[in-house]
Every structure is written in C-alpha cells, then in structure tokens.
Amino acid sequence: MANSKVTSMREAIGSLVPDGSVVSIEGFTHLICFAAGHELIRQRKQDLTLCRLTPDIVADQLAAAGVISGLVFSWLGNPGVGSLHAVRRRIEGSDPRPLHLEEYSHFGMVARYTAGASGLPFFPLRSYRGSDLPRVNPRIVEIDDPYGGEPLYAVPPLNPDVSIVHVQRASAGGDAQVWGIPGCQKESAFAAGRVIVVCEEVVSDEVIRSDPNRTLIPGAIVDAVVVAPGGCHPSYAQGYYDRDNPFYLEWDVISRDSNLIDAWLEEWVYSLDDHAAYRTKLGAERWSALAPGDAFSAPVNYGNYA
Amino acid sequence: MANSKVTSMREAIGSLVPDGSVVSIEGFTHLICFAAGHELIRQRKQDLTLCRLTPDIVADQLAAAGVISGLVFSWLGNPGVGSLHAVRRRIEGSDPRPLHLEEYSHFGMVARYTAGASGLPFFPLRSYRGSDLPRVNPRIVEIDDPYGGEPLYAVPPLNPDVSIVHVQRASAGGDAQVWGIPGCQKESAFAAGRVIVVCEEVVSDEVIRSDPNRTLIPGAIVDAVVVAPGGCHPSYAQGYYDRDNPFYLEWDVISRDSNLIDAWLEEWVYSLDDHAAYRTKLGAERWSALAPGDAFSAPVNYGNYA
Amino acid sequence: MSITSTEMMVVEAARHLAGVRNCFVGIGIPNLACSLAKRTVAPDLELIYESGVVGADPARLPLSIGDPSLVVGARSVTSMFDLFSLYLQRGLIDVAFLGAAQVDRNGSINTTVLGRYEKPEVRLPGSGGAVEIALNADRVFIIVNQSPRTFVEKLDFVTSPGHVGQRTGRGGGPAVVVTQLGTYRFVEGEMTLSSLHPGVTRDQVFDATAWKMAVDEGVVETDSPGQDELLALRSLDPDRVYLK
C-alpha cells in the first residue's frame, strides 16, 4: 500500500522515542501495550517520563530496568493484587535511585490529555477542593467561574512527546479502531507530538471504512503502525485474549525482590529478540487458556447512497 | 418489558413539553426529528425557545406556526438551498411577531451543550477574538489562561428543559444507538432536564448490549421512547432513508409566502393525526425513491468471557 | 459455614443500597455488595465503573474494574472523559463506594501515603478517581477494616475530603461507613455509630478508633445476614476470592 506506516517495534521505538522523552502509554486495564514497554527496556532507553493514569506492572518493569526517571499519574499499583514493589522502593528509599512523581487524580489526568488534545491552555473540573493534592502539585490551580459561580480547579494540558496506543485493528495507514474500554487512548494520541499505533492485526482500508464511527484515531496523526498480536499480555485485548490474572499474582512475588526482577527481565525481555519471541515463549497452552469465546456485535447498515 | 418507556409522540410531547419550555432538537443535517417538530405544531405549543445549531426547515415551520418565540443557534438557513423565509420575516420585519435570537458559533453551541452535560459552569474555547459576536451576545465572555497564556473565550452551559433526540435504534428502556453523523446529540441529551428519544425502530436489549460502544445515550437519562420510522423526513437517517432534496427546494418556494406555509401546515400537519399519517400520505413511491442500498459494518468480536 | 466478618460487611452494605439506581462500583466488596443488592433490595441498580462501563451484567466475578466480562453485555461503554464528565460531574451518580487506608471522623480519606508525602514510609496507590467521586457523588459509602491505624485522629494526607469546611460541589459526601465491627452514619458531619454487628461491643468499637467515636442514641444491633442473603452472596463468589 502506498501510504503504509507499518514497521517493526524495534524501528518504531528506536526512531520515535529518544532518551529523555515524555512517553504516554495508556489503556485503562485494557489494551496496555506491554510489547512497547518491553522494547523500551530491551533498547535500554534512559530518563523517560511515563505518563499513565494507572502505572501498573509495566511501570514497575520500566522502573526496575532504570528506563523511567519520572511518572505523571493518578493511581499506582498492581490492580486487584497490591503494590508495585520496584516503584515503591524507588519512591520510599530512592533504591536504587529516586523516581520523580507528578500526581493527579483520574479525572485530572483525563482533563490534562483532553486539554492537550484540544489545543486548550487548561481544562476546568469540579475536583480537588479540600484535598491535599493541590498542595503537593502546584500545577493544579483554583480558577474562578467567569459567570460568578463558585470557584473550581484547572489542570494544564499534557502533550507527551510520543503516545503509544494499542488497538485491536488498524489499517496500514494508521486508522485505528477499538472496542471495549477506550480509556483515554484517543485523547492521549491527539495530545501527543508523535503517535505509535500497535495493533493486534492490520486490516484493509475497506474494513475500517465499513464502520467509520468505530475509528478512534485517524491515520492523519499516526507516525508508525506496529503489528504485535498478544502485545498487551498480561493485560488483555477485548475479544482477542483475557487478562492473565495468575501473572499479576506472580509479579507480586517477583517484584518484592530486585534480584528476581532482574532475572525475570533477563529471561523475558533482554534475552529475547522481540515480542514474537515472548509470545512463543509463553506457549500455546497459556494462550489457549486466555482465549475467549465469540460474542459478535449486531451489524449496522450505513446504506449505499451511490 | 418491565421498564419500558415506549409511548406515543402525542403523549411524550403533551406531558414533557409544556408551553414556555426551552427545547433542544439537534441532529446535524442527519437525524433531525421533524416528527417531533410537527407534533409541537399540532399541539399548538406556545412560547418555546428552540435550541439548535442549525435552525433549518423545521425551525421555519415552528416559526411560521407561532410555536417558537426564540432561537439559540449558530447557523440559520435552508442548507444547500438558501434562506428560511418565515424566520427572516420575523427577524427582519417582526412579521407577524418578533423572534428573539441568542447567537453563537457552531463550536460555541457545542461547547455550551458540553458544559451543560458535564456539570461545568462554563466551557473555554479559542474563538471569537476579533469577531462582533461577543458584542451582540454578552454571554460570550473573555477569560484568562490561569497559566499566563493569551486570553481566550468562554460560553455558559446550556441546559434545555427537554431534549428531543432522534436515533436509529433504541431499547424500550431508552438505551439509544446512532451511526453516521452524531453531531451533538449526546451532549444535548446529557445537558437536558428531560430526554425524549425518538427512534426508527425499537430493538431488544440484546441488540444494544451486543455492541455497548455504539450506545450514544443510556436509558438512565431517558424519560420517553417514541417509535417514529421516517420521522426525520425530509432530513435523513443513515442506512434507513436519504435526504429528500426536492422537498428542500420546494420549501424555498412555500416559505416565501405565508399563505402557502399555512396551507402546507394545514395539509401536512394540522389535518393529520400523527406522523404515521404523514408517512402514509407521502406515499410508497416517495419512500422507495429515498431508500438506500445496503452497506453493513464489519462485525467486531467482544468475546465471551463467561 | 459460619458467617465471616466480610460477609457481614457485604450484606450490610447491600442493604443500604435499597432503591438506588446509579451506583459507582469498586472491585471486591463493593462489587459484591452491588451485585447482591441488585438481586435483593435494588433490582434496578445500574452498575457503573470508572473504567467507562455503564449497566454491566458480568457473567463472572470481575477481578478488576476493567474486567472484559464487565464490557460484554453492558448497556454502554464510554471514554473515561465521558464517564467522569457526563455521569459523575453531571451528578448522575446516586451512590459511590470508596475504600480507605485511613479515615477520620469527618469521613475524609487517605489513600496516598503513610508518613510525609515527600518521603513516605508507605506509598499507597493515590486518588485514582476517589477525589472526584468524593466531591460529586450524591452519597459516598466507605467500606474499610476498622482499627486504630485506619480510624485515625489526623490523616497523614487528605486524598478525598469528607464533611469539611471547604466542601462544595453537588456531592453530598460520605453517608455510610461499614466496617467489620459496625455501621456508621454522619451526624452534622461527624461519623456516628448507628449499629453494632452481632456479637460486637461498644468497647471493641472504641478500642478500634483513635478518636472518641460518637454513638447514636438509637444505636441498634445489625441484623445478621439472612439465609437468602447468604446464599445469594456466596453464589456470587463461589471460590471465595473476596469472601475469605
């Protein structure tokens, strides 16, 4: 295809994510792009700031590998399990080095992306009054209602250098479609200077154009398309595979011990060429255990007006 | 069904739209609910304020019938054809009586609905600087960027008493799904105190729940569901029928002469019991000329995780 | 099987959902309480999750607020922007559940740090959507294990404000607190013991509270879970993931 943006994860991360970048990897419990996180580790990126509402296992891995020096976030943990121990060691003990935190709430983060995606210098929200968050984050400011109502709060735009967005299907040109929980993938993509779309599968333009309301991100803002089936493991992709809950429990054990993390990173990231190798190493049995049954959407008729 | 909200247009308009109401009828070129507009005329409602980005033929009919005393809008005309002559007579000559105008731009109107739908006291936008619009509409105010950037403008929330939203399909409980141009139907519904959903067809909960990302409006905010197939004529419903362009041209002739409008209203509204009669009167030939061919969306698989 | 304190908490929380329509659900105990209420006292309850899921009808016990089983068969799945703007900030949420690492007498909650923010002894998850929920939901239900370490005189950090002077916005703030010992309401903004779970004494409550807990004059004993409630509840979590 003439305007294909399809490339390898190695090439996309290598060319679009220089050291020191502010990187957004969103996906709220759903479509979390571990494949990109692992490639950032494999390429030993340095001094990245990770923007993510819910830094979870991928953030713990990036923190342990020394890839990230800061987090812009609103909730920190191993969802449904407990703590991110590598992240906590860095925050609580600067072990092995400090981790800079810029902390918001979920709506604050979503509002920051929305302002960034909309070309707005701030976004107003009814939050924070009476909370200590504005005290520890001076970028959260009180503003007046120009019509004389009670004051509210504002957050500044968030415009990451690059946003990495995992989707179920995309065209070679980067038009990306998502179903299930969309989180704030759309806003993080429009807010970013560069966009890497990682997809479960590349589909024809005809598939995308058969349902234009389903398109979350247009190719016009996409710089690279990477095909990485299974790239969200241990998180999930609606309709493709389930969340690997046992892994979230395993990680709780691994992340308590930096030696175990190092060993895990060596075995599952550094010693593997790419995510395809990770997928193979996980094995067919693990993948089949995560495979859902079918539940198709009822089709809609856009009509032929030729 | 236990929680069915399905009722007749007569009952919905009669009970939910008292004289003097502020009423939103949105739908940007698409899904314009003429069936509800005609019922407002048939019931001889008085002193309504119509909120609509693009007052078009339905607004001309409501203005000619003396139903509306004001417009909150951003573009006024017979799209692709020319003027709304009944509306112009009222504005230019107070003939037969004045029409109050509260004027914005498209983005200003969308921002007003968004603020109203979001519980925000205002919405900021980069518009209006250098335009005369803020001079003639003092509700459009300049505001500061709390982070020290250049000033921008704000518009106040718009919270109609009732919003009438036409959709392709809805459940009896009011969960409404739309495809094609969504305009600002979602924002106008969430902003309103009451919501009337008018649909081309009622479908089972299972159809709605098979594609939850397609749901534009949840039943939780819907007060009544009215089934009115063809209810957007002469505008269109994507996949159901085409825009009746000849009618838009005919209206240009009719609306130049108030006697012709009165005759049209008598023939097509007052003398008919309901929209079903209008649909029948239009005739099978007219409808078949407007019927599109099929163009179905490619299905997506949500997966069965039971 | 004897009734566990967790079962008591879930059943009691569910009872307070009687007649509720739109409920902002958390995972674990809140999810069980809402699912139980939907089968008992609140058949029209809509399960709404901050992940953007509205009207969920999960075919299995969800293990996260973004579990794929919450999406399948839901009424609507929206962006987080829409969920927080059009539902929560708009004022459509009748009841929302919050947990807490620390809670004070006004129902203010800390889920951010133990110790100093700049150099915490324990870094907790943070707000997530809690501060927006606390300020915008009509009523907030707090589910927490009660001890002198959780029911504190002064929070190390105010993540989500309760009934405090600055409180504004459309939300009504904390309304009910359910612990393993009892149920609490707020009287003029102060947490007040309203019922003691079976077998629990006032002294146990006082010992488990770092301040002098107010006691409603009409304090009663919480009804024990009925057979129907227990059967329904245990069928929701057959593997006792959360009922341990």
Add this chain to the structure above:
Amino acid sequence: MSITSTEMMVVEAARHLAGVRNCFVGIGIPNLACSLAKRTVAPDLELIYESGVVGADPARLPLSIGDPSLVVGARSVTSMFDLFSLYLQRGLIDVAFLGAAQVDRNGSINTTVLGRYEKPEVRLPGSGGAVEIALNADRVFIIVNQSPRTFVEKLDFVTSPGHVGQRTGRGGGPAVVVTQLGTYRFVEGEMTLSSLHPGVTRDQVFDATAWKMAVDEGVVETDSPGQDELLALRSLDPDRVYLK
C-alpha cells in the same frame, strides 16, 4: 463547451491545494475544488467536514456537508465536539474554505447580517463554524463572487476576523481569495491582486472593489483550465449543479 467563470474559480482554487493534506471542506465550489485537487495536485488530500466526517470518499456529489454519501466509506466519523476540539482547535487543519456575503481588504468576513444586527435589512445564516475556522485553520481560502456589494470598505458585521490587530491563536488567517475575476493573496495583511483570470482587466477588478485594491507588482494572468482539469471537474458535477 466554453469555460464558465465558476469552472475557472474551481480550477484555480484546486491548484492552490497542491500538496495539502488536511482540508476543511465546504459544500459546492470548495467541495468541487477539493475533489478536483485530490485527483490532480493533492492525491493525499483528506476531506474533512464540520459535520464530523474525516477522510470522506463520496460516491456521489454531496448536496450538503452532512450528506449520507460522505459518511459511507469515510475513515472516521466523529462528534462535532471532537471535530472542533481535536482537529480544528488542535491545529490539524492545513486549509479551510470560507464563503462570504461581504469581505474587506483584511480578509475579514461578514456572513451574519446586512444592515444593523438588531434590525437587519437581510438576515444571513451567521457564523456556523466560520469564526473558529478563521481563527484556527493554518490557512483560509475565501471563495466569493466579486462586486462592490461583496468587496466592501467596511463590513456591516465582522463574523470571522481576517488579518486584524486583535487576531491571535494558532491560525494563519486568510491566505488566498479566488473570485470570478482573479486571485488574491495577502501582503502584510492586505488583500493584493496576484493574478487576473483570462480576459479580465485590472479596471474590471477595480470597478468590482469598493476600496482601492492593491496590485502585486508581479501580477500575472491565471492559466486557463487545462483539458485534463476540465474533464476531471466536469465528471465530478455531470449535472452541473454547481457548475452552472
């Protein structure tokens, strides 16, 4: 068939779209110009409509900016909130077309009223999205029929500002004006004749302008439409709905 002035305008407008990617299209002449450019000088042109349609590929000549044929086969169809926020205000629009009832030497446009706003002689449609487009698109193309009534010294109402002192924001403002007589650019914010269409004299331009039109020293004659341009254009509007 002889070349009509409308055909000249469309062909000339299309040429100025060479290499453009994201274009905010209006119905009628702008739509024809963009469709022609896509087949000639701008194959990667994305047709974007304020109705929320992105990357349209219409199977017929659209008769409104919300024509159902624009939706079928489009890349993306979004809410108007997203279209105005994420595309226009974000700064993704390279070129946008505007029409005008009146235009002044700075490219400011009136589409609101003739006469006083409070009691107009002629009530025009109003802004629609024009004021946002004027302030946020990188470059604005104005297509208008030129006469002393449209090219005025002073607008009755400034709907959409051109190159005026207060102008701010990311948009670059009016860049090109195409009329039935010639093509104009802006030099230090003032409209300046840059090319005369074949057979048109400077005096015709001056007679059709209420102010003293500036003339570029390098003013040239506009190339007449080539056969390929004409054939492509006429195939886009075989019934000559807009090419009359």
